[in-house]
Amino acid sequence: LSWVSFWLDLEAIPARVSLGVLTVLTLNTHGSHIQSQLPKVSYIKAIDVWIVSSLIFVFAALLEFAYVNVLARRGDKEIVSTQIFKIPVEAKALSQTKGKPSRNVTVGGPAPSRTRARKVDKISRILFPTAFLVFNMAYWVFYTQF
DSSP, X not given: XXXXXXXXXXXXXXXXXXXXXXXXHHHHHHHHHHHHHSOOOSSOOHHHHHHHHHHHHHHHHHXXXXXXXXXXXXXXXXXXXXXXXXXXXXXXXXXXXXXXXXXXXXXXXXXXXXXXXXXXXXXHHHXXXXXXXXXXXXXXXXXXXX
């Protein structure tokens, strides 16, 4: 469920946070319910490994969101700073071309940090499920042998 946030827009901050927190709470409730049904033992059970590993994946998704959010905000600052500094350049270009706009003057475009944030999201869409699949294969191979 926490991986759905990788497909959400960078601006959908409440939705992304809600998905992460909801997933953590669901795993916590599920783990507590399972622990209450099992006998108390001094060793680590397979379900303990499963729940802790799942929580690690969810927290990693939340950390990915935090990183992407920082990149997106940095991109917003880059856009504002480029707009501020390009205005005098455009005015100078207009005065040099006798009032006609120059064809070489460009304004805007995506900020490099925002582009990087989107790229991190796209990589995470593949990386997280692949890592979880690898974990699943190792988990089931290890625990079905005993």
